[in-house]
Amino acid sequence: MFDKKIKFYLPDLFTNFYLNRFFISLQSKYPQYYNENITISGVYGSFPKMLWGIKLSKKLCNLKNIDLIINFYNQNNISINFLFYNKYLKNEHLFDQYSNLILKKAHNLLNTVILYSDDLALYIKNKYPKYKIIKITTPAELNKKNILIESRYNNTFDLKNIKYPKDTYVLLNPICNSDCKYYENHREYLSYSQLNFIQKNRFYICPLKTDLMFYDLFTNKNFISNDILKEYIKANLQNFLIDSEIMIKDTNVFYNKHDIIESLIYYLIKEQYQAKVRNQITKNYIYMSQKKQVKK
Template identity: 30%
Template sequence: MSINFHLPDFCGNYKMNLAFADALKERPELFYDGVKIASSYGCFPPAAWNGGRAAVGAVRREFIDFIIKEYNSRGIPIRYTFTNPLVTEKHLSDPFCNMITKAAENGLNEIIVNVPVLEEYIRKTYPQYPLISSTVKQIEDRDRLLSELEKDFKLVVLDYNWNNRFDELEALPHKDKIELLVNSYCTPHCRRRKKHYEFLGERQFELNRQVFGLESDMMKPIPDTQFPCPNTDMNFYDTLAFETHISPRAIYEKYVPMGFENFKIEGRLMHPVNILESYLYYLVKPEHRDRLRVDMLRALLAKKR
């Protein structure tokens, strides 16, 4: 059985993601047995449909094609995070979002969805995409989850509050269809989580208007709005104390024997050191982490000659 890991930020973190993919292919003995990089999720900025984190900036079509090619040539799907909870029918015609969706529609790449109106539009307009149900839905009710697992999704990303509730996890059907978020930076049962997703959704609309809006919109500065959350500045190792944390040992000794195969590493817009440490922690055998850490830092920080 492959142990499928889904890595954050195929766009901003592409150098590290591809470096790990190449290391896994060339030096598999350094990694845990069965490890596979099964996708990398994220979005090209400033896509209005993006959710979960705000994608800042803008990219050229040449870069979009480059990213898709680099991952796909390694057999790795990119997975669009089209999970903005504020998307309505009026947003479906967004030119940039439709362009990037069409550019990657080849049967390999995937899309994470949240709101029904966008899900239905993608199913109809871009039928080659496998769809994944987003953790942004925050499904904690068992009956709702069972219903979600029966729908036409490739995977359902479980709300992180299910983690480590082993009796309940054991009783779930379709474990091969469930993806577990192993290192959530969110406080367990955070009461502000829904509001935070909505704030980020509106923030994404603002960023999109700044780039693609009317000339009058482009002249206006983006409001310096914030949603204070101390967890965004956490050290990766601080998250190990959360009750929702899933360790590499638990993956092998508990989750995989139960039938779970898919594991998501959080990290979009996190500090690169946090991302590097999370990859080493989950993918690499302990005795090889220090050496590979140095190799990765040398490669990522190397000056072009």
């Protein structure tokens, strides 16, 4: 389907660990299921309660599990791309012990950090120099290396203006539209809650009350479908992040496994194998959740 080699990055390195592990293992066992010229190159996200991200959680992840997760990814040559989306970090937040410990554990040349804050970028550059740093930015900085273009600008700029396409990252399926008037409010709320350890009402309830599933995103003007993706590939871009965020009306569920499965299948798997993989993974998940229930 794609005529040049491209790399995909799977979402939510912690919450989607089992799902990511499934797709990574499947690629090595049955490479024929996957679209030609693609590799799963990495995963992105952050561990729960890492202050620099916006991953809300009540529990801290214990370090033994963090070690296991980091080791699994890195031993399979999958890069960990820490996504530190928090826009409102101040200097005082740089010393957060929990975030620093995790960064120390994954400190090697394979892994990267994707971030907004210049202060955090400088801090990580000095303290953990092995990490490649990718800056989340706007089309105003298309002439820079190692950038992730904010997804709300997808499909709004001329791809020819990207100076270093091989070092530019794109998020394929954002849930929010660029013209959403609540966009800033949404990010601000999550960033503020994270930095202030707010638990109550920690999920942002979008005033639009949108009830979405993966296939509804196709009408979003920032959505990059496989057809549009070909244009990006033509312009020599090769790093693509698949998003996991989805919104379900009147609930606090922002991440729905079936929508994530659907999005991964859509981008990664050849059409003739999609039903088979969907079936296999659904069975796998039922098994996993039953196992968890028995444990409880």
